[in-house]
Amino acid sequence: MIENLVIVESPAKAKTIEKFLGKDFRVVSSFGHIRDLSKKNLGIDIKNDFNPDYEIPKEKAKVVRELRKAASESKNIWIASDEDREGEAIAWHLVSVLKLDLEKTRRIVFHEITREAITDAIQNPRKVDLNLVNSQQARRILDRLVGFEISPVLWKKVQPSLSAGRVQSVAVRLIVEREREIIAFNTESSFRISALFHPGRPAGDNSLIRAEASKRFSHEKDAGEFLELCAASEFMVGNVSVRPGTRSPAPPFITSTLQQEAYRKLGFSVAQTMAVAQKLYEAGKITYMRTDSTSLSKLALAKSREVIISSFGEKYSKTRQFKTRSRGAQEAHEAIRPAYPDVTTVTGNQNEKKLYELIWKRTIASQMSDAETEKTTISIDMSNSPVIFTATGEVIKFDGFLKVYTESTDHENGEDDKLIIPPVKKGMILLYDSISATQKYTVPPPRYTEASLVKKLEELGIGRPSTYAPTISTIQNRGYVMREDRAGEKRPVRVLTLAAGKITSTSKTELAGKEKSKLFPQDIGMIVNDFLMENFSDIVDYHFTAEVEEQFDEIAMGKLKWTGMLKKFYDPFHSKVEKTLEIKDRKTGVRLLGNHPETGEPVSVKMGRFGPVAQIGDAGDGGKPRFASLTRNQLIETITLEEALNLFRLPRSLGEYEGDEMVAGIGKFGPWIRYRDKFYSMKKGVDDPYTVTTERAAEIIKDKEENDRKKVIRDFGDIKVLNGRFGPYITRDKQNYRMPKGTDPEKLTKEDTINIISKTETSKKST
Numbered sequence: 001m002i003e004n005l006v007i008v009e010s011p012a013k014a015k016t017i018e019k020f021l022g023k024d025f026r027v028v029s030s031f032g033h034i035r036d037l038s039k040k041n042l043g044i045d046i047k048n049d050f051n052p053d054y055e056i057p058k059e060k061a062k063v064v065r066e067l068r069k070a071a072s073e074s075k076n077i078w079i080a081s082d083e084d085r086e087g088e089a090i091a092w093h094l095v096s097v098l099k100l101d102l103e104k105t106r107r108i109v110f111h112e113i114t115r116e117a118i119t120d121a122i123q124n125p126r127k128v129d130l131n132l133v134n135s136q137q138a139r140r141i142l143d144r145l146v147g148f149e150i151s152p153v154l155w156k157k158v159q160p161s162l163s164a165g166r167v168q169s170v171a172v173r174l175i176v177e178r179e180r181e182i183i184a185f186n187t188e189s190s191f192r193i194s195a196l197f198h199p200g201r202p203a204g205d206n207s208l209i210r211a212e213a214s215k216r217f218s219h220e221k222d223a224g225e226f227l228e229l230c231a232a233s234e235f236m237v238g239n240v241s242v243r244p245g246t247r248s249p250a251p252p253f254i255t256s257t258l259q260q261e262a263y264r265k266l267g268f269s270v271a272q273t274m275a276v277a278q279k280l281y282e283a284g285k286i287t288y289m290r291t292d293s294t295s296l297s298k299l300a301l302a303k304s305r306e307v308i309i310s311s312f313g314e315k316y317s318k319t320r321q322f323k324t325r326s327r328g329a330q331e332a333h334e335a336i337r338p339a340y341p342d343v344t345t346v347t348g349n350q351n352e353k354k355l356y357e358l359i360w361k362r363t364i365a366s367q368m369s370d371a372e373t374e375k376t377t378i379s380i381d382m383s384n385s386p387v388i389f390t391a392t393g394e395v396i397k398f399d400g401f402l403k404v405y406t407e408s409t410d411h412e413n414g415e416d417d418k419l420i421i422p423p424v425k426k427g428m429i430l431l432y433d434s435i436s437a438t439q440k441y442t443v444p445p446p447r448y449t450e451a452s453l454v455k456k457l458e459e460l461g462i463g464r465p466s467t468y469a470p471t472i473s474t475i476q477n478r479g480y481v482m483r484e485d486r487a488g489e490k491r492p493v494r495v496l497t498l499a500a501g502k503i504t505s506t507s508k509t510e511l512a513g514k515e516k517s518k519l520f521p522q523d524i525g526m527i528v529n530d531f532l533m534e535n536f537s538d539i540v541d542y543h544f545t546a547e548v549e550e551q552f553d554e555i556a557m558g559k560l561k562w563t564g565m566l567k568k569f570y571d572p573f574h575s576k577v578e579k580t581l582e583i584k585d586r587k588t589g590v591r592l593l594g595n596h597p598e599t600g601e602p603v604s605v606k607m608g609r610f611g612p613v614a615q616i617g618d619a620g621d622g623g624k625p626r627f628a629s630l631t632r633n634q635l636i637e638t639i640t641l642e643e644a645l646n647l648f649r650l651p652r653s654l655g656e657y658e659g660d661e662m663v664a665g666i667g668k669f670g671p672w673i674r675y676r677d678k679f680y681s682m683k684k685g686v687d688d689p690y691t692v693t694t695e696r697a698a699e700i701i702k703d704k705e706e707n708d709r710k711k712v713i714r715d716f717g718d719i720k721v722l723n724g725r726f727g728p729y730i731t732r733d734k735q736n737y738r739m740p741k742g743t744d745p746e747k748l749t750k751e752d753t754i755n756i757i758s759k760t761e762t763s764k765k766s767t
Contacts, residue, residue: 002074005071037141043144083111089137167471169528169529182447192213196434236381245394255465269517285352291335308368338363371402380430392421393420436495436498606636662674
């Protein structure tokens, strides 16, 4: 018999825990959930108080058999799934499937995998919390009801194979509304006046004062006239204000802030951050990564203080306990912190090391002294104009927590506004070094990144720590939203400069609209959003969705009956589904752009079976309309008549090369040339499929074929030895094989490659 069987969620977690438990404990993994709602029909008996029909998926059958065997051979069973609602539900499903006694089964929880935490959990077991289980069940069942009932409506009224989700649909709405704000935005320009002053000559770089005028000018002529005033003006220090200030550190990480900061500082996607954090947690290096609590344990506070004093000195230490501000905060555990605050670096891959360092710095900084600053603001008066120039500078008098960590923001402007201002006095005459009037454009609100979308969802009270990453992954996987980079476009900028009494004007260009890793709504996402807004406004209502989250919290606290909450939601929702199905209209997003300038045929855009298309003509009276797919960056809502007509110019013939025709076109991944049934990509930003010449197309083909020839080292027909990004390798039937070290690829025979492939496959089978 096994004295003690401990069941956890993941094999990695099992290995780590097993290190801390003695020989009387065996630790096994359930590999996550072992049961879910049945996929047959709805999986919920609505008439019988929403009774769920759970089933064990086929892929989990073997795991369950092994768990049942282990449980039957064990005296005591401990369930150590994660300390949140999902973890509690897993524990409850394990009790049910393994036919354990709910009263006798020991449930243990810990928010860090350390010897102390595991020992404490073993000494203080509890029972499975059915309130937490019911909260998870309510969420799972409600989300199944929404998806199961709205999806068929979308198939019938919009397009087959679509689906909707409660939180996902709200996330799509946010992105669509932001896009429409950008579309409606009218860019305006004005001239901003900035100047460099100095107290007198000679003027060294350190004595320059950078200041900005209080007035902007709409037109270049007005800006030029103001610079003429400046040329004739005397400048005097009007007022000097020196104020001491402090800057305090940010709280330790919670799930959402970790996702945001990992994106800003490390470039990690939300899903990537959670995957890396999961590995760190399961290896016992950080506390649990799904939390909305900013508090730290007394032990963590004490350890952090020790680290700070030993590393930086007593004056850098200031112990703080942050209050959780997150709306509807539900989880009882700590903020995300290092399991051992005195460990500054960890082993692992580069991403694990980077994320751990970020968590360590944020935690330690949160327990450090405020930074002390001195902010100086001076106003500079003109003798011949009421316009005032203002200069602001800040000096760090004591760095405090800044010695370790500075929080990033979503909109870093890249300008140094913390300039050191040289000593000046009221009434002092200043001389200008140069004064510039630079044309500046207003910018539309920024598109969401994954991180800023998480921030917005959290602000609205929508979703919880465990839902942010899957929500953002789902809306991208469904094709409603795409994360993309956009190159931007160059636009002219006018600059007038006053120096040495003369005004000069120059023109330059700046890159506008450049986007990196931003979330762009796709046509189908916009059409589905509009349909849901029109017919299921509650489902995509921000306040309603936040209220539902709060009701889940109340269920978790035992204040609300979960079946009653579901009934109150479902009855009006189901009624609306039935009414919507009765409507005969289909939503295809059709938009008429105008008429063809030569034929007079109507030109429109709409959502086709395989995506958005432009259409010339219609099918009425036996007509045969022509269709062309929209490009990746075009939207039904914003495409112009000219842009739509352009689509029909492709694909276009470019003439012949070595006796065969070349054709230019645009596909999902950009412009291409088709030649002898092969596709050759054009260079982005260099080649245009509408204007590319025969000569250039032939050059692209020749370059690609030459590169392909260089890539092939040996060709044995079905087996090839190729040059790859990481060196030579063997390929057969789309499978790649590494070569043993010291192998000369030039001397390989076909028999040699077969032997290498055979040994590799034998090795894989044995492992």
